[in-house]
Amino acid sequence: MNSFEEVYKEACENPESYWAEIAEQVHWYEKWDKVIDDSDAPFYRWFTGAQTNVCFNAIDLHVKEGRGEQVAIIHDSAITNSVSKLTYLELQDQVSRFAGVLSSHGVAKGDRVIVYMPMVPEAVVAMLACARIGAVHSVVFGGFASNELAVRIDDCEPKLIVAASCGLEPSRTVEYKPLLDEAIEIATHKPDGCVVLQRPQSRANMTKGYDFDWEEVMKTASPMDCVPVAATDPLYILYTSGTTGQPKGVIRDTGGGMVSLKWSMKNIYNSNPGDVYWAASDIGWVVGHSYIVYAPLFHGNTTLLFEGKPVGTPDAGVFWRVISEHNVKVLFTAPTAFRAIKKEDPTGQYLKKYDVSCLESLFLAGERTDPDTLNWAKEKLGVPVIDHWWQTETGWAICSNCLGIEQLPVKDGSPTRAVPGWQLSVLDEGGNEVKPGEIGALVAKLPLPPGTFPSLWNAQERHFDSYLKTFPGYYETGDAGYIDEDGYVFVMSRTDDVINVAGHRLSTGAIEEVLASHPDVAECAVMGVNDALKGELPLGCLVLNSGVDRDDQEIISECVQLVRAKIGPVAAFKLAVVVGRLPKTRSGKILRGTMKKIADSTEWKMPATIDDPAILDEIEVSLQSLGYAEG
Ligand code: COA
Ligand code: AMP
Numbered sequence: 001m002n003s004f005e006e007v008y009k010e011a012c013e014n015p016e017s018y019w020a021e022i023a024e025q026v027h028w029y030e031k032w033d034k035v036i037d038d039s040d041a042p043f044y045r046w047f048t049g050a051q052t053n054v055c056f057n058a059i060d061l062h063v064k065e066g067r068g069e070q071v072a073i074i075h076d077s078a079i080t081n082s083v084s085k086l087t088y089l090e091l092q093d094q095v096s097r098f099a100g101v102l103s104s105h106g107v108a109k110g111d112r113v114i115v116y117m118p119m120v121p122e123a124v125v126a127m128l129a130c131a132r133i134g135a136v137h138s139v140v141f142g143g144f145a146s147n148e149l150a151v152r153i154d155d156c157e158p159k160l161i162v163a164a165s166c167g168l169e170p171s172r173t174v175e176y177k178p179l180l181d182e183a184i185e186i187a188t189h190k191p192d193g194c195v196v197l198q199r200p201q202s203r204a205n206m207t208k209g210y211d212f213d214w215e216e217v218m219k220t221a222s223p224m225d226c227v228p229v230a231a232t233d234p235l236y237i238l239y240t241s242g243t244t245g246q247p248k249g250v251i252r253d254t255g256g257g258m259v260s261l262k263w264s265m266k267n268i269y270n271s272n273p274g275d276v277y278w279a280a281s282d283i284g285w286v287v288g289h290s291y292i293v294y295a296p297l298f299h300g301n302t303t304l305l306f307e308g309k310p311v312g313t314p315d316a317g318v319f320w321r322v323i324s325e326h327n328v329k330v331l332f333t334a335p336t337a338f339r340a341i342k343k344e345d346p347t348g349q350y351l352k353k354y355d356v357s358c359l360e361s362l363f364l365a366g367e368r369t370d371p372d373t374l375n376w377a378k379e380k381l382g383v384p385v386i387d388h389w390w391q392t393e394t395g396w397a398i399c400s401n402c403l404g405i406e407q408l409p410v411k412d413g414s415p416t417r418a419v420p421g422w423q424l425s426v427l428d429e430g431g432n433e434v435k436p437g438e439i440g441a442l443v444a445k446l447p448l449p450p451g452t453f454p455s456l457w458n459a460q461e462r463h464f465d466s467y468l469k470t471f472p473g474y475y476e477t478g479d480a481g482y483i484d485e486d487g488y489v490f491v492m493s494r495t496d497d498v499i500n501v502a503g504h505r506l507s508t509g510a511i512e513e514v515l516a517s518h519p520d521v522a523e524c525a526v527m528g529v530n531d532a533l534k535g536e537l538p539l540g541c542l543v544l545n546s547g548v549d550r551d552d553q554e555i556i557s558e559c560v561q562l563v564r565a566k567i568g569p570v571a572a573f574k575l576a577v578v579v580g581r582l583p584k585t586r587s588g589k590i591l592r593g594t595m596k597k598i599a600d601s602t603e604w605k606m607p608a609t610i611d612d613p614a615i616l617d618e619i620e621v622s623l624q625s626l627g628y629a630e631g
Contacts, residue, residue: 231255601631
């Protein structure tokens, strides 16, 4: 077996031969002309000229090779107390029939389909059915409000929307259909129709001739076979937060996405075909796309689709119940989930009730794993706990301890080293490489490995400006951090206005846009303040229009409602304070970073460019009224 060092060297020095060999494990109708196509650098493409199909590789290939009777998907709903299973053969039947439904509604290769569904197997069926006929899916997370859905409808212009009547949160039923109807009403682009899965917990009102009942249309559907598509064709668009209110439509390509994900299952997660793999995330996020749906299915695993929360459904033992009941070998979740469990059950009493000896490793991502949580999980579970760093844009890990290659020693607070295929550097503002241990911008040398985003939907210029312009020849990750003498990477913070709330990526700019639309708000600033459970929480400072003499609390609660209505409950925006003025530089830039440091009671320096230092004292007093800035 090769050491990590050897594999890393090979992937970096000979990327074309390295990935071409890996790609042999995938089914292609036609092989590539070029492994890496640099004809349009700095935009690179992988496996140009090749023809393949994602759905064939995720399902049909396994059926052909004898895995038809193996369970492909376990659906465990801790909210409805139910478990259901689909074998690869059953999944093939459902997916090929739903592909027929899509096709009978006029969806063809290249058309977009929005999937707005909770954690039900039909969501996976819809995604795979799109892939089967070469349609491009865009899954929208259920915690977003109509307005966010409308923005996505207008950007990717779907032919059809596939939705469910409701999602189930522990304390309430989220009615999806009224949100969907409102989004279509707001959007300029009008899809041709909607297919709606009627869940028994709440059935939706349907518009005849426009809304079609999933169950009804499936009864008469003719199965469709896989359609060959180009390796460079988009598999999906997944919107993620950027600096402004307009989300970025990250594109995943077909061939590169498949090769990298398949490779990662063995090399990073040390998972084998047939093993049960559980990514406790949501299909609305990139973790869900890559590790609930595609990677485990490419690898012939059994994937687990979990509807519930780490605590409260019904208690802090649910993760252990699921692991032991379904023989889970690898669990992948966000650190916030473990912080929630640790808070409720610090001594691990619930863990004692279950036999979780089947678990071989725990992977965490979405935010930096704090050493406390890492060590608690390691001690309680007795398995390797691996923090790994990645982004929607990359689709898979940039840094990880690659358990399937060689387990490296863990350093607290570090997602270990760059994964084979990734060449990382830390640069200062002038683009010069800094010394080991010094903080700067984390960048990756181009071309990026396969599976990373080839571009942003409808926004190639934004792609260039956001990621490729500042440091020519590199991809700017948007994260700051350092690399130590041993090559261990430490990811410390974002360099832009993105914050991370319970592993969910949010734009403070988008929240500010909503707050600024309140008639009494003159200007505002939103920052992510530290939170023991969710990592960060958005906190808004509001300056009111002169002459407004209403109660501050009334305005604040209207603002909280407005963010919930416009962005959605997932923004978790509940903290706001009215301030007299905002601290700015002499050129008018709001000093959000300094305000955050004051709120978090971390060390801060008076910015040399500040216009009026006295404002920071006022801000400190205002933040103290919310229980912050008290250190
Ligand atoms: N549909 C509708 N609403 C949703 C939703 C969904 N799919 N997911 C979350 N929400 C709502 C919640 O109900 C909550 O609403 P509320 O303000 O009415 O309480 C709000 O959005 C915030 O949700 P969340 O951040 O999940 O907080 P929580 O208090 O419900 O749970 C944790 C806290 C830590 C248990 C939870 O955040 C968690 O499990 N996080 C794991 C994160 C994760 O998997 N991230 C993916 C990256 S790997
Ligand atoms: P998302 O695109 O939603 O996956 O969010 C990506 C961002 O989450 C990254 O740019 C980081 O800021 C943060 N992130 C994800 N994983 C980690 C990690 N393991 N350590 C530190 N930050 C992380």
